[in-house]
Amino acid sequence: MFKSSTTFGQVKNHAAFPSPLNFYDIPPTSEVSIEEFETSALDRLRVLAEIESSAARNRPWDEIKEVTTKQCKKYLPLSPSQVDTSNSDANVKSEMELRRRDHLSHFVLRLAFCRSEDLRRRFLQAESTLFRVRYDMALKPERDAFLTSRDFNWIPVEDDEVKKFAGQLEAAYGPAPDSTTRKYVKVKWTRVPDLVEKRKVFLKAGWAYVPGGELSSIIFQEFEDHLGKALEMTARLLPRLDEDTRLLPILNNLSQGFLAGISSEWATASGSATGSEIKAEMVNDLARKHFPLCMRTLHESLQRDNHLKHFGRLQYGLFLKVLGLSIEEAIAFWRKSFSRITDDKFNKEYKYNIRHSYGLEGKRANYPAKSCVQLLAPGPSDYGCPYRNYAPENLQTALLSSYSHLGLRASDLPEIMATVKAGHYHVACTRVFEITHASCGVTKGEGTGGGESVTHPNQYAARSMELHKPKDDMVID
Numbered sequence: 001m002f003k004s005s006t007t008f009g010q011v012k013n014h015a016a017f018p019s020p021l022n023f024y025d026i027p028p029t030s031e032v033s034i035e036e037f038e039t040s041a042l043d044r045l046r047v048l049a050e051i052e053s054s055a056a057r058n059r060p061w062d063e064i065k066e067v068t069t070k071q072c073k074k075y076l077p078l079s080p081s082q083v084d085t086s087n088s089d090a091n092v093k094s095e096m097e098l099r100r101r102d103h104l105s106h107f108v109l110r111l112a113f114c115r116s117e118d119l120r121r122r123f124l125q126a127e128s129t130l131f132r133v134r135y136d137m138a139l140k141p142e143r144d145a146f147l148t149s150r151d152f153n154w155i156p157v158e159d160d161e162v163k164k165f166a167g168q169l170e171a172a173y174g175p176a177p178d179s180t181t182r183k184y185v186k187v188k189w190t191r192v193p194d195l196v197e198k199r200k201v202f203l204k205a206g207w208a209y210v211p212g213g214e215l216s217s218i219i220f221q222e223f224e225d226h227l228g229k230a231l232e233m234t235a236r237l238l239p240r241l242d243e244d245t246r247l248l249p250i251l252n253n254l255s256q257g258f259l260a261g262i263s264s265e266w267a268t269a270s271g272s273a274t275g276s277e278i279k280a281e282m283v284n285d286l287a288r289k290h291f292p293l294c295m296r297t298l299h300e301s302l303q304r305d306n307h308l309k310h311f312g313r314l315q316y317g318l319f320l321k322v323l324g325l326s327i328e329e330a331i332a333f334w335r336k337s338f339s340r341i342t343d344d345k346f347n348k349e350y351k352y353n354i355r356h357s358y359g360l361e362g363k364r365a366n367y368p369a370k371s372c373v374q375l376l377a378p379g380p381s382d383y384g385c386p387y388r389n390y391a392p393e394n395l396q397t398a399l400l401s402s403y404s405h406l407g408l409r410a411s412d413l414p415e416i417m418a419t420v421k422a423g424h425y426h427v428a429c430t431r432v433f434e435i436t437h438a439s440c441g442v443t444k445g446e447g448t449g450g451g452e453s454v455t456h457p458n459q460y461a462a463r464s465m466e467l468h469k470p471k472d473d474m475v476i477d
Helices: 034-056 061-075 095-113 117-137 140-149 159-164 166-173 193-197 212-241 248-255 280-290 293-305 310-323 327-337 343-349 351-357 392-406 410-421 425-436 457-468
Strands: 184-188 202-204 207-211
Touching (some): 095 117, 095 212, 166 202, 184 212, 280 293, 280 327, 293 310, 293 392, 293 457, 310 327, 310 457, 343 351, 425 457
Antiparallel strands (some): 202 207
């Protein structure tokens, strides 16, 4: 599927990708490195995950479009002018290279999300929203070029027919603006279900008469139908990839992205995220005020039992490291927490692992903290995501116990539990963040800032600490 003697990099004109609007009819046939295969898909997945998160939070269309446009500028631009130049790592690429990467990323994710009905449905919804946003943002010449580039199988309505049904058409759509003649096309009514549902279309003998200003309804429905069929076709062909040990792990990891969103700058965070050092004696108070439920649960278990099993220590220890706990303070914190054992036992059995996680022992790797995607992966239920692993009753009890002093009320739980039931665990966590930081001016839909969802425990804690920082301590440029 991705091999050919010709590479995409050799394309020198606009023939391959003539428009920023794409139905993705033809899969890529050129050679692609494993690295680009994965990185291009991750960039697209960051955009789609934010789209799904926005929809799950019932954000209005204008906000969804604004957030999606911002994410596209950062991760999935289609022209050099759209590249986010505020990112120092951004490389301004040619328009054809950007469109080629967009094309490739779509087909990689199509492979990742075709394997179950639920994944296909969610991918289809997110991709359809992305296409609508791009269509709305496209310039008129770009739209016109796209409309003439493919056959949408609609029938232009002749002037005589327009005159014949002039009364009904005006009743449905109002008088033509500026006394001009409005152009219509007709299609079978089943191709514009959204207009039929809203009673915004004139129907006659099974035909829907659609004015030029409503052509987008036909186009959007055509995109969804086309992609839906393509996903089913890909699912039937996917078993051929079962023996490819290079691609399957990547596809499996990508499909986890819709469960928890995709971390951006937090994905490889291994140093202090707050810019200030945390002392061992500060952790108790920080946990009570600023930690997400996953880390708060680990902290409470540690304080209650004076012990955590290996995976719990690893997860919580890396979180505290990235939060700003130095190696010296970490040793002091864990020694005080493991109060039921002797110094000799602590030094022999636990101190090495603490130093190892800071890159001071073994292969001296500076390990990053675990993201929400990693916490949602199969593993010990005690150390994963509570929103996914806890029974509904236990989760509600834990939420009220942990956050009622920060403003969470029982009346807030139905909304949170509805997102949990729908599998949007990071959206539930984001809503808890919004509620518990309302006193700091955070409103519904704002997330951790700019509408972004929680995708990493350190993102949650660092933003919470930032919001509660006294104004006198804020650095003003």
